[in-house]
Amino acid sequence: xxxxxxxxxxxxxxxxxxxxxxxxxxxxxxxxxxxxxxxxxxxxxxxxxxxxxxxxxxxxxxxxxxxxxxxxxxxxxxxxxxxxxxxxxxxxxxxxxxxxxxxxxxxxxxxxxxxxxxxxxxxxxxxxx
Numbered sequence: 001x002x003x004x005x006x007x008x009x010x011x012x013x014x015x016x017x018x019x020x021x022x023x024x025x026x027x028x029x030x031x032x033x034x035x036x037x038x039x040x041x042x043x044x045x046x047x048x049x050x051x052x053x054x055x056x057x058x059x060x061x062x063x064x065x066x067x068x069x070x071x072x073x074x075x076x077x078x079x080x081x082x083x084x085x086x087x088x089x090x091x092x093x094x095x096x097x098x099x100x101x102x103x104x105x106x107x108x109x110x111x112x113x114x115x116x117x118x119x120x121x122x123x124x125x126x127x128x129x
Contacts, residue, residue, distance in 0.1 A: 004035055008043040009067070012053060017083050018064035056085075056114045075113040081122030088115075 011024050025040045044065050047053040054066045056076050069087055073094075077086040093113055101109035118126070 004039055005043040005046055008040055009047055012067040018066045020064050059116055077115045079119035079122055080116050081118055084119045
């Protein structure tokens with residue numbers, strides 16, 4: 001693993017939430033790293049391809065990244081308010097994706113699923129206000 005890729009991985013390992021490439025880049029530059037934004041994007045793509053980083057698209061279409069908490073295939077439940085993310089299994093989604101692919105003659109089906117909502121903490125804050 002290249003030292004820059006490892007440095008990006010370390011930033012993600014030290015974070016509990018999903019982060020944008022720009023956030024990661026800004027943190028690394030603030031800490032004195034000599035790295036370009038393009039290099040951060042390349043490192044993130046490489047880490048995602050290796051299964052070391054989770055990637056999801058936010059409601060507004062931005063890609064954000066986080067160090068994988070689990071090794072297996074999973075989906076994300078994401079709070080729109082605070083960004084809290086829970087990794088969830090989705091056996092019904094797996095069956096549905098395979099079924100839809102098969103119906104249309106597709107094989108080697110892959111998919112990503114992110115479910116957005118409001119977590120209990122954000123719902124309580126909204127109700128109290």
